Amino acid sequence: MTTTTATADPAAEFLDRRSPLERARGVLHRYPALSPAIVLVLSVIVFGLLNDRFLALSNLSLITQQVAVVGTLAAAQTLIILTAGIDLSVGAVMVLASMVMAQVASGSGAPPVLALAFGLLVGMACGGLNGFLVTRLKLPPFIATLGTFNVFTAIALLYSRGATVRGGDMPAVMTWTGTTFPVFGVRVSTGVLLMLGAYLVLAVALSRTAWGKHVYAVGDDKDAARLSGISVNRVLLSVYLTAGVILALAAWIQIGRANAASPNVGVDMNLDSITAVVIGGTSLFGGRGVIWGTLLGALIVGVFRNGLSLAGLDVLYQTLAVGILVIVAVSLDQWIRKVRK
Amino acid sequence: MTTIDDTSTAGTPAVVPDATPVLQARGLVKTFGRVVGLDGVDLDLYPGEVLAIIGDNGAGKSTLVKCLTGAETPDQGEILLDGNKVHFKRPQDARAAGIETVYQTLAVSPSLDIASNLFLGREVRRPGFLGTVLRLTDRAGMRESARRELRELGISTLQDVTVPVENLSGGQRQAVAVARAAAFGSKVVVLDEPTAALGVRESGQVLELVRTLRDKGVPVIIISHNMPHVFEIADRIHVQRLGRCAATITPQSHTMTEAVAIMTGAAQA
Ligand SMILES: Nc1ncnc2c1ncn2[C@@H]1O[C@H](COP(=O)(O)OP(=O)(O)O)[C@@H](O)[C@H]1O
Numbered sequence: 053m054t055t056t057t058a059t060a061d062p063a064a065e066f067l068d069r070r071s072p073l074e075r076a077r078g079v080l081h082r083y084p085a086l087s088p089a090i091v092l093v094l095s096v097i098v099f100g101l102l103n104d105r106f107l108a109l110s111n112l113s114l115i116t117q118q119v120a121v122v123g124t125l126a127a128a129q130t131l132i133i134l135t136a137g138i139d140l141s142v143g144a145v146m147v148l149a150s151m152v153m154a155q156v157a158s159g160s161g162a163p164p165v166l167a168l169a170f171g172l173l174v175g176m177a178c179g180g181l182n183g184f185l186v187t188r189l190k191l192p193p194f195i196a197t198l199g200t201f202n203v204f205t206a207i208a209l210l211y212s213r214g215a216t217v218r219g220g221d222m223p224a225v226m227t228w229t230g231t232t233f234p235v236f237g238v239r240v241s242t243g244v245l246l247m248l249g250a251y252l253v254l255a256v257a258l259s260r261t262a263w264g265k266h267v268y269a270v271g272d273d274k275d276a277a278r279l280s281g282i283s284v285n286r287v288l289l290s291v292y293l294t295a296g297v298i299l300a301l302a303a304w305i306q307i308g309r310a311n312a313a314s315p316n317v318g319v320d321m322n323l324d325s326i327t328a329v330v331i332g333g334t335s336l337f338g339g340r341g342v343i344w345g346t347l348l349g350a351l352i353v354g355v356f357r358n359g360l361s362l363a364g365l366d367v368l369y370q371t372l373a374v375g376i377l378v379i380v381a382v383s384l385d386q387w388i389r390k391v392r393k
Numbered sequence: 394m395t396t397i398d399d400t401s402t403a404g405t406p407a408v409v410p411d412a413t414p415v416l417q418a419r420g421l422v423k424t425f426g427r428v429v430g431l432d433g434v435d436l437d438l439y440p441g442e443v444l445a446i447i448g449d450n451g452a453g454k455s456t457l458v459k460c461l462t463g464a465e466t467p468d469q470g471e472i473l474l475d476g477n478k479v480h481f482k483r484p485q486d487a488r489a490a491g492i493e494t495v496y497q498t499l500a501v502s503p504s505l506d507i508a509s510n511l512f513l514g515r516e517v518r519r520p521g522f523l524g525t526v527l528r529l530t531d532r533a534g535m536r537e538s539a540r541r542e543l544r545e546l547g548i549s550t551l552q553d554v555t556v557p558v559e560n561l562s563g564g565q566r567q568a569v570a571v572a573r574a575a576a577f578g579s580k581v582v583v584l585d586e587p588t589a590a591l592g593v594r595e596s597g598q599v600l601e602l603v604r605t606l607r608d609k610g611v612p613v614i615i616i617s618h619n620m621p622h623v624f625e626i627a628d629r630i631h632v633q634r635l636g637r638c639a640a641t642i643t644p645q646s647h648t649m650t651e652a653v654a655i656m657t658g659a660a661q662a
């Protein structure tokens with residue numbers, strides 16, 4: 053039997069003979085949240101230099117509040133993308149859940165807890181339907197959620213008859229997520245805290261539970277996961293259901309942020325959520341990425357939008373910048389993934 | 394990198410003919426539409442032996458192994474483990490019964506680290522509230538046992554079990570896959586073409602691993618195209634031909650040329 057007097061650092065074996073560029077790529081590959089962290093720090097510095105109002109505490113607080121809803125959607129999106137899927141319906145699910153919450157809370161005189169519970173059920177039902185289409189009918193996630201995106205959007209409009217429910221018509225609990233309180237001089241909204249809570253729970257679940265490992269394994273290589281004894285369909289279904297729960301949370305945060313529930317808001321948030329995930333270093337091919345990267349990605353999008361608008365540029369330039377960010381992020385991912393073949 | 398000391402040649406354990414086989418297959422039939430994968434195969438695996446399966450492309454080697462390990466269900470025939478009939482519907486079933494497999498299409502998850510791969514599908518939870526209620530895994534404990542397992546198998550090039558498997562060389566990945574199959578007190582280890590994609594030195598390491606396993610008393614089924622490897626490592630050789638077992642020979646009873654002749658149908662056993 054060989055005793056373990058092996059080479060001191062086995063990593064050295066494949067680290068040495070590489071150029072600095074390859075080494076950088078190796079590091080970025082191993083720590084997917086590193087590149088978005090660098091980009092976020094750089095963009096905060098640049099926008100701070102361009103406009104001194106950018107770094108004002110009130111503006112930073114505004115950015116976090118602007119990020120809360122998309123950030124929460126993106127957390128759900130990350131789960132799906134980690135399994136090599138994509139969810140085009142996240143915005144629609146959130147809108148539908150928020151309309152149900154708002155109608156139940158405003159119309160029936162039911163306790164707000166019940167309204168939230170109904171919203172949660174709607175979120176899980178929508179997620180469950182997506183999961184069913186993907187695991188049982190074997191539809192590609194892109195197609196399945198393109199279909200349900202339209203279905204959910206239409207149902208939300210029909211159900212609400214196209215009408216917005218104002219925050220004042222609902223019990224205070226429904227808009228509680230929009231209330232703010234000071235933390236070291238920065239006004240933080242409850243919605244932001246809830247979003248951070250969701251990230252924390254997901255981060256622990258993904259890195260410290262068997263379920264989390266299985267999510268990565270399924271995204272990595274479905275067949276290998278199956279042969280390792282993982283029930284691939286069960287994992288996928290659980291991922292879509294969990295996403296539904298998070299989307300219901302996003303609905304609540306959205307009601308607080310907008311101080312209203314409107315069937316016409318949030319559809320464009322689909323793409324922003326995917327953007328945040330991709331910029332955050334999660335691979336669209338599945339199996340690679342960390343949830344904190346997505347939070348950074350959402351913050352980057354928020355910082356770009358806010359910084360460019362402070363600079364007085366038209367909103368179209370924000371869209372342009374976000375588009376370029378996505379393309380750069382995906383190209384970077386392609387390049388990073390080339391580590392070792 | 395360890396160097397393999399090749400002094401330990403052919404410590405062939407005597408196969409007790411009347412011992413109960415650990416694993417038996419009787420009359421396995423498996424068809425894929427009109428293609429006959431297996432056409433009534435018998436197989437016996439005795440305690441503490443290395444059984445090689447050889448055969449031409451398409452002879453049914455992989456299908457045979459898949460039936461034994463639950464990745465396919467045979468249309469007919471029966472499988473006995475320690476003399477008891479078993480029905481594997483899924484790989485999990487075979488795994489739960491103690492049959493561990495390294496498939497030809499290496500079933501590892503590249504982005505997960507070595508320890509996570511070793512424990513994939515059978516993660517260990519933390520004791521107490523953290524484990525039972527919060528379902529947190531015992532990461533430190535799993536890493537520690539992964540290290541110990543690799544050490545016991547003599548795989549000293551894989552000391553950092555937190556390295557993602559995608560950063561490893563082909564041979565190291567194969568070692569991870571074999572280690573996963575060999576760990577956790579498995580009853581039978583099955584390897585489908587474990588050296589096919591490997592260089593000379595890496596193949597040597599995998600064969601050394603097979604020997605270590607046998608010396609620990611774990612019987613091994615190994616599929617290989619490589620006659621020198623087969624004759625170096627096997628106690629008995631199951632020759633698969635056209636979906637059937639053409640013969641069962643030993644490295645002592647036949648030469649490589651004779652084995653190939655049986656395999657291709659040029660000679661009878
Ligand atoms: N999933 C499958 N579908 C259809 N035919 C298959 C399948 N798996 C194996 N076969 C066929 O069964 C026969 C045996 O294949 P296999 O067991 O892979 O052979 P070997 O591993 O000996 O090369 C081949 O003719 C092959 O084409």
Ligand SMILES: [Mg+2]
Nearest residue numbers: 454455456497
């Ligand atoms: Mg084969």
